Amino acid sequence: MAEAENTAPTTGGESSRRDFLIYGTSALAAVGTALAVWPFISSMNPAADTLALASTEVDISAVEDGQAITVVWRGKPVFIRHRTEENIEAARSVDVAELRDPQTDEDRVKEAPWLIMIGVCTHLGCIPLGQKDGDPKGDFGGWFCPCHGSHYDTSGRIRKGPAPLNLPIPPYAFLDDTTVKIG
Amino acid sequence: MYTPPTWNNKAVKWFDDRLPIVTLMHKELIVYPAPKNLNYWWNFGSLAGIALVIMVATGIFLAMNYTAHVDYAFNSVERIMRDVNYGWLLRYIHMNGASMFFIVVYIHVFRGLYYGSYKAPREVLWWLGIVIMLLMMASAFMGYVLPWGQMSFWGATVITNLFSAFPVVGESIVTLLWGGFSVANPTLNRFFALHYLFPMILFAVVFIHLWALHAKKSNNPLGIDAKGPNDFIPFHPYYTVKDAFGLGIFLMIFAYFVFFQPNFFGEPDNYIPANPMVTPPHIVPEWYFLPFYAILRSVPDKLGGVLAMFGAILILFILPWLDTSKVRSATFRPIFKWFFWLFLADCFVLGYIGAQGAEEPYVTIGQVATVYYFLHLLVIVPLVGWFEKPRPLPESISAPVTTKA
Ligand code: HEM
Ligand code: FES
Numbered sequence: 001m002a003e004a005e006n007t008a009p010t011t012g013g014e015s016s017r018r019d020f021l022i023y024g025t026s027a028l029a030a031v032g033t034a035l036a037v038w039p040f041i042s043s044m045n046p047a048a049d050t051l052a053l054a055s056t057e058v059d060i061s062a063v064e065d066g067q068a069i070t071v072v073w074r075g076k077p078v079f080i081r082h083r084t085e086e087n088i089e090a091a092r093s094v095d096v097a098e099l100r101d102p103q104t105d106e107d108r109v110k111e112a113p114w115l116i117m118i119g120v121c122t123h124l125g126c127i128p129l130g131q132k133d134g135d136p137k138g139d140f141g142g143w144f145c146p147c148h149g150s151h152y153d154t155s156g157r158i159r160k161g162p163a164p165l166n167l168p169i170p171p172y173a174f175l176d177d178t179t180v181k182i183g
Numbered sequence: 184m185y186t187p188p189t190w191n192n193k194a195v196k197w198f199d200d201r202l203p204i205v206t207l208m209h210k211e212l213i214v215y216p217a218p219k220n221l222n223y224w225w226n227f228g229s230l231a232g233i234a235l236v237i238m239v240a241t242g243i244f245l246a247m248n249y250t251a252h253v254d255y256a257f258n259s260v261e262r263i264m265r266d267v268n269y270g271w272l273l274r275y276i277h278m279n280g281a282s283m284f285f286i287v288v289y290i291h292v293f294r295g296l297y298y299g300s301y302k303a304p305r306e307v308l309w310w311l312g313i314v315i316m317l318l319m320m321a322s323a324f325m326g327y328v329l330p331w332g333q334m335s336f337w338g339a340t341v342i343t344n345l346f347s348a349f350p351v352v353g354e355s356i357v358t359l360l361w362g363g364f365s366v367a368n369p370t371l372n373r374f375f376a377l378h379y380l381f382p383m384i385l386f387a388v389v390f391i392h393l394w395a396l397h398a399k400k401s402n403n404p405l406g407i408d409a410k411g412p413n414d415f416i417p418f419h420p421y422y423t424v425k426d427a428f429g430l431g432i433f434l435m436i437f438a439y440f441v442f443f444q445p446n447f448f449g450e451p452d453n454y455i456p457a458n459p460m461v462t463p464p465h466i467v468p469e470w471y472f473l474p475f476y477a478i479l480r481s482v483p484d485k486l487g488g489v490l491a492m493f494g495a496i497l498i499l500f501i502l503p504w505l506d507t508s509k510v511r512s513a514t515f516r517p518i519f520k521w522f523f524w525l526f527l528a529d530c531f532v533l534g535y536i537g538a539q540g541a542e543e544p545y546v547t548i549g550q551v552a553t554v555y556y557f558l559h560l561l562v563i564v565p566l567v568g569w570f571e572k573p574r575p576l577p578e579s580i581s582a583p584v585t586t587k588a
Contacts, residue, residue, distance in 0.1 A: 041359070
């Protein structure tokens with residue numbers, strides 16, 4: 001403080017040079033601090049080993065018409081449903097333009113009977129019911145999320161309730177007739 | 184003006200000369216002038232401070248036996264309950280302490296709303312209080328995740344997913360919070376680290392809160408400025424005794440829950456280990472979040488719901504300017520007083536709705552209550568301040584007493 005008092009009554013030229021130095025130093029310090037924060041924040045993002053847990057292979061030969069199984073991929077449930085003719089019919093007879101998140105059923109599957117999607121409600125992340133026979137399936141015969149009441153149809157598209165988007169489709173490929181690789 | 188005492192004890196004098204902390208405590212805790220008419224609603228500030236100390240004390244000892252790993256967390260808490268000496272006591276105090284802390288703080292806040300303590304010159308004090316409330320909520324939320332039961336897991340999932348509602352950056356924020364693709368081990372680890380940190384920050388903010396309080400002194404039930412020595416009494420012994428009495432009652436109620444109803448505020452589902460593949464049929468947050476949860480669910484749009492929920496608290500920051508009345512205490516505000524009670528009732532309705540399923544008639548009631556919450560703060564409070572004719576204010580705090588005599 002004593003120094004500040006000493007330097008206060010300087011003439012215009014000197015004080016503006018001093019101001020310039022102070023602003024410059026402060027700006028540099030601010031940028032430097034911001035850069036130093038980066039590794040800290042970045043360390044919170046998924047680590048290399050977490051990212052490496054990338055793919056799962058599933059044998060689907062035992063899943064009969066109308067049945068479904070749930071497998072784990074990246075710590076999340078993946079729904080694999082062997083859809084019936086009626087399921088597919090119901091999904092394809094919808095007027096896409098009326099959907100909240102418009103998508104045709106054809107865009108959501110690679111082979112019509114097999115609907116493969118991430119079983120995490122796009123509202124706030126609960127797991128919708130509808131995989132087991134006795135589960136409530138919602139107003140559209142697909143899945144129902146008990147948390148805040150989102151209804152999904154037989155193509156896993158959002159039809160009613162607070163969720164904004166359809167159930168997401170993970171990257172997957174059929175390796176042969178009975179094996180599918182997710183991720 | 185304050186004149187520091189001369190310390191007779193040589194050691195005290197020596198120390199105080201080098202660090203004037205004894206003088207500081209004398210000034211702020213002993214002779215500190217407090218309005219002489221404070222009622223029992225003024226006990227809740229010191230109670231909140233003590234609740235914080237209790238939380239930190241029990242928390243640190245719990246942490247000595249807790250393991251922040253998805254494979255061990257649940258069992259380490261069960262071990263605390265069964266095997267660790269007095270572990271059950273530490274945990275039940277910590278668990279119920281969180282509820283007690285919120286009860287006390289909510290009463291403290293509504294005290295402020297009734298007596299207009301948020302108005303000039305205490306706006307900064309009020310802001311700091313809201314910051315404290317937000318930090319408490321964050322701490323409690325992360326603490327509830329630690330035992331890694333079903334409610335821990337699904338509460339964490341739903342709440343962290345709230346951030347995904349924000350356009351563009353939402354998903355990245357959620358991944359950053361999780362440290363993965365779902366709530367998992369990295370999430371539990373960082374929540375433990377932050378659950379340890381936040382109460383310490385809370386301590387610091389409480390100190391600044393008290394600093395702001397001591398700069399402008401306490402408001403009082405009459406809401407008028409205390410003027411002159413006649414209106415003040417020294418904090419010690421008058422309010423130290425009053426606070427101690429209140430503390431005794433508080434601890435009795437607290438102990439009742441700890442020893443006789445330890446799981447009253449809890450959810451049985453949290454004694455089921457977390458299962459990322461199954462959502463419990465009825466997930467509810469802890470009771471102290473229910474009103475906000477009700478607001479979240481009342482808005483049929485994801486982002487809208489999230490904004491309304493955060494807005495419900497953030498809006499309190501501008502309350503000092505929304506309230507256009509110069510009169511602080513509701514005692515002298517015949518119309519505002521009724522709206523105050525209505526607002527309180529509305530918060531209870533929201534709390535009730537937050538615990539119900541997403542079905543009629545609860546959805547509609549929740550929407551009406553949500554609209555009223557914002558209507559009160561944004562429309563009613565400014566308008567009432569404008570139109571209401573307040574009752575005449577007393578001359579001074581001592582006036583009603585001295586004129587009667
Ligand atoms: C603002 C103060 C605090 C609040 C509101 C708070 C809240 C909570 C809550 C609600 C739980 C869950 C209790 C349960 O259901 O089992 C919890 C657990 C826990 N807290 Fe805190 N806490 C606070 C301070 C602390 C501090 C300072 C520590 C020190 C490290 C701590 C350590 C723990 C531990 C180890 C657990 C897990 C054990 C258990 O679940 O009982 N807490 N906390
Ligand atoms: S999480 Fe599914 S409806 Fe909210």
